[in-house]
Amino acid sequence: MRNALTIAGAELRLFLRDRSNLFFVFVFPLLLVLMIGLQFGEGATSGRVAVSGGESSLQSGLVERLEADDVVVSDPAWDDALALLARGRLDVAVRVDAAAAAAYEAGEAVTLEVVRGPLGDAQVVEQDVRVAVEALRSERSRVLALETRGVPTDRAQEALATAEGEVSAPRLEVTSVDRLSQEFEGMGQFEFGAAGQLLLFVFLACLGGSATLIQARRLGVVSRMLAGPVAAEELVAGQVLGRWAIGLFQGAYLMVASSLLFGVGWGSVPLALLVLLLFSLVAAGAAILLGTLLENEGAAAGAGIGAGLVLAALGGSMFPLELFPDTMRTISRLTPHSWAYEALADVQRRGAGFVEVLPELGVLAAMAAVLVTLGSWSLRRSLARAM
Amino acid sequence: MRQLLALTSSDLLQRMRDKSVLIFALLVPLALMTVFNLVFGAADDLEIDPVTVVISAPADDDLAQALTGVVRALDGTDELDVTVVETDGSAGRRQVRDGDAALALVVPAGFGEAARAGEPVTVDAVRGDEAGIGADIVLSVVDGVLDQVASGAVTARAGLAEGVAPADIGALVEQATSGGPAYDVETGQASDEQLGAGAALVAGQAGLFLLFTVSFGVTGLLIDRESGTLARLRSMPIPGWVIVAAKALVSFVLGVVATGVLLTVGSYLFDADFGSVPAVAVLVLCAAAAGTSVMFLVVRVARTSEQAGIVTSIVALVLGIGGGAFFPVSATGALSGVLDLNPVAALLRGLGTTSGGGGLTDIGPPVAIMLGFAVVMLLVSRLVPDRGVLS
Numbered sequence: 001m002r003n004a005l006t007i008a009g010a011e012l013r014l015f016l017r018d019r020s021n022l023f024f025v026f027v028f029p030l031l032l033v034l035m036i037g038l039q040f041g042e043g044a045t046s047g048r049v050a051v052s053g054g055e056s057s058l059q060s061g062l063v064e065r066l067e068a069d070d071v072v073v074s075d076p077a078w079d080d081a082l083a084l085l086a087r088g089r090l091d092v093a094v095r096v097d098a099a100a101a102a103a104y105e106a107g108e109a110v111t112l113e114v115v116r117g118p119l120g121d122a123q124v125v126e127q128d129v130r131v132a133v134e135a136l137r138s139e140r141s142r143v144l145a146l147e148t149r150g151v152p153t154d155r156a157q158e159a160l161a162t163a164e165g166e167v168s169a170p171r172l173e174v175t176s177v178d179r180l181s182q183e184f185e186g187m188g189q190f191e192f193g194a195a196g197q198l199l200l201f202v203f204l205a206c207l208g209g210s211a212t213l214i215q216a217r218r219l220g221v222v223s224r225m226l227a228g229p230v231a232a233e234e235l236v237a238g239q240v241l242g243r244w245a246i247g248l249f250q251g252a253y254l255m256v257a258s259s260l261l262f263g264v265g266w267g268s269v270p271l272a273l274l275v276l277l278l279f280s281l282v283a284a285g286a287a288i289l290l291g292t293l294l295e296n297e298g299a300a301a302g303a304g305i306g307a308g309l310v311l312a313a314l315g316g317s318m319f320p321l322e323l324f325p326d327t328m329r330t331i332s333r334l335t336p337h338s339w340a341y342e343a344l345a346d347v348q349r350r351g352a353g354f355v356e357v358l359p360e361l362g363v364l365a366a367m368a369a370v371l372v373t374l375g376s377w378s379l380r381r382s383l384a385r386a387m
Numbered sequence: 388m389r390q391l392l393a394l395t396s397s398d399l400l401q402r403m404r405d406k407s408v409l410i411f412a413l414l415v416p417l418a419l420m421t422v423f424n425l426v427f428g429a430a431d432d433l434e435i436d437p438v439t440v441v442i443s444a445p446a447d448d449d450l451a452q453a454l455t456g457v458v459r460a461l462d463g464t465d466e467l468d469v470t471v472v473e474t475d476g477s478a479g480r481r482q483v484r485d486g487d488a489a490l491a492l493v494v495p496a497g498f499g500e501a502a503r504a505g506e507p508v509t510v511d512a513v514r515g516d517e518a519g520i521g522a523d524i525v526l527s528v529v530d531g532v533l534d535q536v537a538s539g540a541v542t543a544r545a546g547l548a549e550g551v552a553p554a555d556i557g558a559l560v561e562q563a564t565s566g567g568p569a570y571d572v573e574t575g576q577a578s579d580e581q582l583g584a585g586a587a588l589v590a591g592q593a594g595l596f597l598l599f600t601v602s603f604g605v606t607g608l609l610i611d612r613e614s615g616t617l618a619r620l621r622s623m624p625i626p627g628w629v630i631v632a633a634k635a636l637v638s639f640v641l642g643v644v645a646t647g648v649l650l651t652v653g654s655y656l657f658d659a660d661f662g663s664v665p666a667v668a669v670l671v672l673c674a675a676a677a678g679t680s681v682m683f684l685v686v687r688v689a690r691t692s693e694q695a696g697i698v699t700s701i702v703a704l705v706l707g708i709g710g711g712a713f714f715p716v717s718a719t720g721a722l723s724g725v726l727d728l729n730p731v732a733a734l735l736r737g738l739g740t741t742s743g744g745g746g747l748t749d750i751g752p753p754v755a756i757m758l759g760f761a762v763v764m765l766l767v768s769r770l771v772p773d774r775g776v777l778s
Contacts, residue, residue, distance in 0.1 A: 018693075023701060035708070086581035086739060088715025089723060095575065109568045113575040124523045130572055131531040137570035138535055142542040142563035149559060151549045163544035167505030169537030170498070172530050174512040298407030301696075306415035313422045318713075328425050 003230050007238025012245045014212065015205075029201045029254055033262060036193030047071040047125035048089070050081035053096030058104035058136070062094065065132035071125065085117040091125040092116050107144050110137075190262035195344045196317035198254045199279065199337045203311065205250040206243050206283035207304035210291030213239065213379075214300050222383060232383055236376045243287045247280030267347035271354060275347065278364040279340040285371025292378040316341045339363045390625050394633035398607055399640060408603050412645035416596040417652065423588050424657050437468035438521035439488040441479035450499030450536060454510075457532050458492070458525060467521060483515040490514055490522045492529065502533075505540035539564045582739045586661065587715075589653030590738045593646050594674065594731035595707035600645045601678040602699035604638030605685055609692035631686070635679055642675035650738075662741035666750055670737040673757035677730035680764035687771045706731050733757045 015021060049071050053059050063073045076084065081093035095113040103110045114129060116122045146156035216222050225235060255272065258264040266272040290307070294300040312318060314328075315337020324332060332338040343360035346352035402408045440458055444451035455471065462469040472488065479491035491513040501508035510533065514522055542563040543556050551559055582590055608631070611617040620630055650671070654661055661667045681702055689695035707713075710731025726732055737753035 023697070028701075028704070084723060087711070087736065088581075088587075093575075103568070107568060109570070111571045111573055114572050115575040123520055124527060127524050127527040131527060131534065133570050133572055134531055135534055135538075137568070138538040138564060141568065142538060142545075144568075145542060145559050145562040146546060146549060146551075148562070149546065149549075149551050149555065151546075151551075155549060156545065159545035159549045160541055163505075163541045163548065167537060167540045167544055168507040169505075169540075170502045170533045171507070171509045172512055172526065172533055173509050174514055174526060176514040296406060298405055299410060302407040302410035302415065306410055306418060309415065310418045310422055313419060313426065319426050324426060 001234075001237075003234040004237035004241055007225075007230075007235065008241035008245050011209070011212075011239070011242025012249065015209065015246045015249075021205075025201070025205060025250055026253065026257075029197045030257055030261065033190055033193040033197050033254075033258055033264075036196070037190035037262065047128060048074070048091050049125060049129060050074050050076050050084065050090050050093040051096060052076060052078040052081045052093060053101065054098070056096060056101035056104070058101045058110065059096045061104075061136050061139075062096065062132055065135055066129065069128055069132065071128060082115065085115060088117060090117055091122040092129055094129055104136075104140070107140060190258065190264050191348055192320060194254065194258040194262065194264040195341065195348060196312070198251055198258075198276070198344075199315065199340050200308065200312040200317040201254060202247045202251045202276070202280055203283045203286070203337070204305065204308040206247045206280065206287040207290060207308050208287075208301065209243055209246060210287045210294070210304050211297040211300045213288065213291030214295060214297050217382065218297075226383065232380055235383070236379050239288055239379060240284050240372055240376060243284035244280050247283045248276065251276040251280060265348060266344075267349075267351060268353070271347045271352075271357065272344060274361065275340055275343045275357070275364070278361060278368055279336060281368040282336040282364060282371055285368055285373075285375045288375030288379050289371060292375065292382040311335045312337055314338070321345075336364060336367050339367075391629050391633050391636070394620075394625075394630065395636045395640070398604070398633060398637045402603055402607065402637065402641065405603075408600070408641060411603075412596060412600040412641065413648060416592045416649055417656075420588055420592050420649075420653055420657065423592075424585060436489075436521055437470065438490060438525060439470045439472060440522075440525055441472045441474055441482050441488045441491045442494070443475045443479050443492070444473070444494040445496050445498065448494070448496075448499040450502055451494040454492075454494060454529065454532055457528065461525060461528060467524060469521070469525065480513050483513045486515065488515060490525055502536045503540055503543070505537070505544060535564050582735065582742055583659065585657035586654070586659030586738070586742055587711075587735070589650065589657055589659050590661075590735050591707075591710075591712035591731075593649040593653065594710060594734045595703060595712035596649070597642050597646045597674055597734075598678050598681070598703035598706060598731070599699065601638040601642040601675065601682055602685070602695065602703070603641055604634040604636070604679070605682040605689075605699070606692050606695050607637065608634045608686060609689065609695050613692060631683075634686075635682065638679045638682055639675050642678050643671055646671045646675060660742055661738050662744060663746045666741045666745065666747045667738065669747065669754060670734060670741070670750060670757075673754050673761075674730050674734040677733075677757040677760045677764070680761035680768075683768040684764055684771065687768050687773050711735055728756060728760065730757050730760050733760070 047070075049066055051059055051062050051066070051073055052075060059075070063075075066073050074090075078093070078095050081090065081095075084090045085093050093115045095115075097113075100110045100112055112133060114126060116126045142160060143153065143156050146159070147153060151159070222235070226232065252273075255264075255266055255276070259266060286307075287304070290300060290304060294303060314332050315321075315335035316324070316332060317337055321329060321332060321338055321341055339360045343357045343364070346357050346360070442455050442458065444455050446452070455473065458469065459471045461467050462471075472482075474482070479488070479493060482488040483491045491511075493511040493513075495508060495510070498508055498510070510529070512526060512529070514526070539560040543560050546556055546559045547553065608617070611620070617630070621627065647668075650661060650667065653659060682699070685695050685698050685702070689698050706729045709726050710729045710733075711726075712731055712735075727736070733753040733756040737750045740749050740753070
């Protein structure tokens, strides 16, 4: 056992000593958590609108209204706005031309040109723009209405401002029986990104190690180790433990860093760690299997990264499983990622206990058992084979 | 020249035998495209489902009835299919819970009176299981109507304060809410330079993996050094630049072929159309040149093939994600300008233009960006102190 632990320790040290890993283990996953959180998370903006046109009270009024609605507003030139729209960087573009600005000043009819982008939510954002325009119109026409009753403009504005403070507007309160919103309830801005990247990078870090296993065999390290007082079982156990330790290290680092930097909550920490423990073991088994089935480091690195990315995409690490079409959701059950995702989501968002996540943990344990057994068998077989 | 060709072709042959090129350049991106297409394809479906809205509103409340009228009038506008069912409160909530309706609106008794007087009153909305964008739009419209009602109450109060006769207040509010100048919102013409969901996926993955593919030439150079082949080559009467140029040529050829295959296969599999073939070919050539130019820099800084692999992965992922290979990055103004100076973003932009029907004459800006990027990278690689493979 001591031999196996020594081998595992050496594997982990090798992994950490590799300076190249510094970026991919410590920096890159957190950058992705940040990006995904900013892009899709709960606190993400509720729309991106360009209000093109020079300085005018119509333009600034519109911008003010939209910003009060948490919409991010910019003011590029019209052609630029259209180009940004086409490339998905904006949801809606509004053109405030000179004629519209002048008509607004004069209290006349205003026509605004609005173009909507190709992405899903753009239609809702366009409706927000319409509401903002309507609010501006009503603001303008109530001053005009008072003016026609002989109230001077400045007094009308003042009276309206005072009245605004006294009147409470009717409110719209939306509750949801929506299964989706309930499933996402309790999820902060960075929770999805953190859980997804945790699974993605734990698996990648393990699979990435399959190339080092091939290298160790090719350079004769393995055969030299076997020449010493180390049993083949110990070597196999050491390799599995080493991969496992790397996965655990990567996962634990991401859990700690994401909760410190982004305030990600992991629910019950012992349960979340248990999920990580089983998931890393699955990844370790897969890494050993890959490293013994392939005999070329380049191919192993390519296959490792490829499989890591594809499995993660299928397993909900890049896009929430809850939003998958039904068939894809069924297919995703083939990946360990989706089981770990479900377990983490239950623990993180729904405060699930051990019994509730037992089915997911069971499947992960079964996957781990199969892959570790296969990997160990394949590794033992490869020890006898020359490269 | 003969030496250059001989070195290039022997290297290309070697890379072909090496399965990693095949995996990185074709298999992984195609697999990712397939998965993303299956997953995102359905989510990006822009079809707006018909919405059934159950409204319970007091029959004797004209303001509540007006609200119902506005929601009813949404049917048929702007691709919306809205069915309004009037019922009492609890039935509405039940229908939503049972999945018979997407949205329930419960307008309380005394709504009109309270709203007109500016007293607090709440309209309850219950959003149903899988109610989509349609329901969000209805909610946004209802919110707008409530704003208008509030605006009427404000006007009434201000009018009274300014001495408008109470008998005239009704007309004043009417004029303030529905009279006055009309503000129209016209739907303008969208730019046709946008890639559809499938095409964006294909183009994005092709752009991202192009940067991985071009790295094989350079990694080859470092492997040659590690295995002693480089030293042997340099002992022969071959100028140093020929060896480097051969590797660059390998990168370029691999990049062009892989990207070409990915775009062709991708457009066939995922129903994307990139338009004019000569224009797309020019874009691919320029993108491969820009990608290869980064490798000149890598070869100056990386000492081992492993370091080179890591540097290229970092460069590829940063440029790829920044360029919108996975999802469009929200950006406007200066940041948007900076993001555009990246070959992946330029390739996507160019493919957007060609898929919108643009030809060779329309792809000037992206081509200029990619070639400019290549020139800058080459210049920088000359200036960076050489501590890499040929030092």
